[in-house]
Amino acid sequence: MKIQSMIWKELWQRPTSMLTSLVAVTLGVAALVAIQNIIVFSEEKIAGDLESLGANVLVLPPSVTLQDYYSADMHGHTMPEEFVTRLALARMPGVENLAPKLCIEATVDSIPVTLTGILPRSEFQAKTTWQGVGMFTNAVGTDRGCCATGIDAGDDDPNSLATTRTIQKLGERDVILGPDVAAQLGATTGDKLNLLGEDFEVLTVLPATGTIDDGRMFAHLHSVQELSGAGPVVNVIEIMACCEDAAGSLITNLSAELPDTRVITIAQVVETQVAVNGLMSKLSWVFFSILLLVGGASIASVMYANVTERRKEIGTLMALGASRRFVTRMFLGKAAILGLAGGFGGFAFGTILALILGPQLLDVSVQPMPQLLAVGMFTATVVAVAASFLPARHAAGLDPCLVFNDA
Amino acid sequence: MYELKSVTQTYERRGQTVTALDHCSLEIPDNDFIAIVGPSGSGKTTLLSVLGGMLAPSTGEVLLDDESLYNLSIEERTALRGEKIGFVFQSFNLISWMTACENVQVPLMLCGQSAEQQRERAMELLDRVGLADRTEHQPAELSQGQQQRVALARTLANDPQVILADEPTGNLDSETRQQVMKYLTEFHDDGRTIVMVTHDQETAAFAKRTIRLVAGVTQELNIADAA
Ligand SMILES: Nc1ncnc2c1ncn2[C@@H]1O[C@H](COP(=O)(O)OP(=O)(O)OP(=O)(O)O)[C@@H](O)[C@H]1O
Numbered sequence: 001m002k003i004q005s006m007i008w009k010e011l012w013q014r015p016t017s018m019l020t021s022l023v024a025v026t027l028g029v030a031a032l033v034a035i036q037n038i039i040v041f042s043e044e045k046i047a048g049d050l051e052s053l054g055a056n057v058l059v060l061p062p063s064v065t066l067q068d069y070y071s072a073d074m075h076g077h078t079m080p081e082e083f084v085t086r087l088a089l090a091r092m093p094g095v096e097n098l099a100p101k102l103c104i105e106a107t108v109d110s111i112p113v114t115l116t117g118i119l120p121r122s123e124f125q126a127k128t129t130w131q132g133v134g135m136f137t138n139a140v141g142t143d144r145g146c147c148a149t150g151i152d153a154g155d156d157d158p159n160s161l162a163t164t165r166t167i168q169k170l171g172e173r174d175v176i177l178g179p180d181v182a183a184q185l186g187a188t189t190g191d192k193l194n195l196l197g198e199d200f201e202v203l204t205v206l207p208a209t210g211t212i213d214d215g216r217m218f219a220h221l222h223s224v225q226e227l228s229g230a231g232p233v234v235n236v237i238e239i240m241a242c243c244e245d246a247a248g249s250l251i252t253n254l255s256a257e258l259p260d261t262r263v264i265t266i267a268q269v270v271e272t273q274v275a276v277n278g279l280m281s282k283l284s285w286v287f288f289s290i291l292l293l294v295g296g297a298s299i300a301s302v303m304y305a306n307v308t309e310r311r312k313e314i315g316t317l318m319a320l321g322a323s324r325r326f327v328t329r330m331f332l333g334k335a336a337i338l339g340l341a342g343g344f345g346g347f348a349f350g351t352i353l354a355l356i357l358g359p360q361l362l363d364v365s366v367q368p369m370p371q372l373l374a375v376g377m378f379t380a381t382v383v384a385v386a387a388s389f390l391p392a393r394h395a396a397g398l399d400p401c402l403v404f405n406d407a
Numbered sequence: 408m409y410e411l412k413s414v415t416q417t418y419e420r421r422g423q424t425v426t427a428l429d430h431c432s433l434e435i436p437d438n439d440f441i442a443i444v445g446p447s448g449s450g451k452t453t454l455l456s457v458l459g460g461m462l463a464p465s466t467g468e469v470l471l472d473d474e475s476l477y478n479l480s481i482e483e484r485t486a487l488r489g490e491k492i493g494f495v496f497q498s499f500n501l502i503s504w505m506t507a508c509e510n511v512q513v514p515l516m517l518c519g520q521s522a523e524q525q526r527e528r529a530m531e532l533l534d535r536v537g538l539a540d541r542t543e544h545q546p547a548e549l550s551q552g553q554q555q556r557v558a559l560a561r562t563l564a565n566d567p568q569v570i571l572a573d574e575p576t577g578n579l580d581s582e583t584r585q586q587v588m589k590y591l592t593e594f595h596d597d598g599r600t601i602v603m604v605t606h607d608q609e610t611a612a613f614a615k616r617t618i619r620l621v622a623g624v625t626q627e628l629n630i631a632d633a634a
């Protein structure tokens with residue numbers, strides 16, 4: 001028998017009192033782990049989404065409140081398509097590409113789908129009034145929304161939609177499928193789909209991007225407008241702008257050109273998101289601290305009760321030659337086990353919470369983070385041991401003579 | 408060899424001073440077997456505590472093998488207790504959540520023996536007190552007499568030179584009392600010194616000599632025949 005096995009055995013004599021006091025510690029660690037975990041992965045997701053997203057300015061109908069930048073077109077409010085023409089003709093410096101969208105709900109074989117109408121670049125070029133608008137003949141669209149690498153205007157691979165959110169050509173009865181929706185429908189390139197009463201041919205299935213686009217299908221804006229009876233309207237105009245210009249005068253110019261719209265830059269969205277995350281992160285530390293304090297206090301009181309209840313046992317051990325150090329170690333060792341268990345339990349619980357809640361609340365998929373295990377176990381152990389310090393000292397200071405008196 | 412030199416122990420409680428031992432002097436040679444008798448509250452337990460290095464007397468000196476117990480530090484005294492002194496208690500003081508074997512192992516663990524050594528020695532000792540078949544039982548599963556025998560085995564674990572027993576038979580019926588006293592006598596025959604507090608004349612008769620404590624003062628009663 002060793003002191004460790006002795007502590008372990010005693011712990012399981014009446015585990016309930018200890019386990020209840022452990023709950024607070026466990027919850028503290030769980031709150032921290034869950035929130036931090038979601039934050040980290042939501043930040044990674046934002047970064048990832050930014051990379052896969054070309055647009056960095058959105059023009060929206062004025063009544064729209066932006067919940068999620070990536071589903072900015074799913075609000076049901078519309079504005080005239082004519083706004084696109086106005087923007088194109090205004091030839092604002094910094095605007096590299098315009099992508100108007102109209103989203104509607106449709107069904108294919110009675111499976112509900114989201115159909116997004118998009119305007120291929122060829123439409124812009126076809127309009128004689130737009131000819132000479134340099135931006136559509138030179139390098140248009142970039143993969144990051146900043147004026148870095150241009151994409152060849154002649155690139156007519158339909159898969160470019162996935163990376164640049166623009167496409168060169170799109171026929172009136174063509175449809176492009178995101179990978180998720182393609183899998184759902186069991187459709188591949190060349191298949192025919194009945195949409196809004198017309199037959200569409202699948203032009204391509206896009207590669208996965210991890211964004212909302214994966215679950216969508218895309219068709220020509222004008223076909224969507226016509227078949228859905230929506231008329232010449234759009235939900236959103238995505239604008240790929242040079243970063244410097246987007247930060248500078250472009251927003252003012254856009255607002256001036258289209259006063260009846262809301263103009264939002266991705267920088268604003270990201271800032272808001274990051275600020276929310278920062279707040280959540282701070283809150284998680286507050287929860288963590290409060291719950292650890294509560295847990296610590298409760299462990300301390302349970303330890304005191306444990307010492308009182310084991311007075312005779314402690315006296316006996318002392319009579320048999322147990323030093324004060326041994327008695328202290330016996331209680332601190334027990335506290336350390338509780339702390340480690342609480343830290344581990346909290347990590348497990350918090351990670352499970354994050355795994356469940358992350359996708360549901362924030363649409364973020366989450367992986368366990370071992371570094372949080374270390375933080376959780378370390379802090380919980382320190383708190384449990386610190387809380388047990390005085391009870392342990394009290395135990396070590398007991399008078400061994402009580403072995404006789406308590407008979 | 409134990410020597411108490413004019414030991415006085417007073418307790419201060421609620422403004423009152425209680426004198427539990429009053430200039431008590433006593434010599435206990437090696438391999439002695441003493442019974443201490445006396446009325447309740449006469450200081451018997453106090454005397455055992457002082458002998459056991461657990462209670463520093465208010466005045467006076469306690470020598471064990473010419474070493475002054477209370478000149479040692481608490482840690483040294485604790486270590487010495489683990490090494491040289493064994494205790495037997497009226498209510499056995501077994502640890503309720505340990506098996507008989509584990510209870511006997513405690514003193515061995517405290518002095519740092521390996522798990523195998525501990526177990527081997529504990530089994531041997533339990534066998535000696537006739538409990539070889541009860542080693543894995545917890546105290547609650549044993550009779551009072553069996554519990555006291557486990558306690559006796561635990562006392563022997565570190566092969567102490569002195570055994571201090573406070574009413575070791577106080578909770579036992581006369582048959583088990585005889586049994587426990589038989590073992591204590593055996594331990595005495597092994598060469599150990601035994602100091603035993605008892606209320607019971609029959610039990611006291613097992614000792615070589617009897618000391619009577621009255622109001623903290625010792626009186627030698629009789630010295631049993633050496634034979
Ligand atoms: N911790 C203590 N605080 C105060 N007084 C004490 C304490 N321990 C013992 N006393 C007092 O000292 C005196 C001697 O007590 P002690 O326990 O030694 O008597 P005893 O002979 O063992 O009695 P009993 O036969 O009832 O066990 C008693 O008057 C008792 O009240």
Ligand SMILES: [Mg+2]
Pocket residue numbers: 404451452453573
């Ligand atoms: Mg007593």
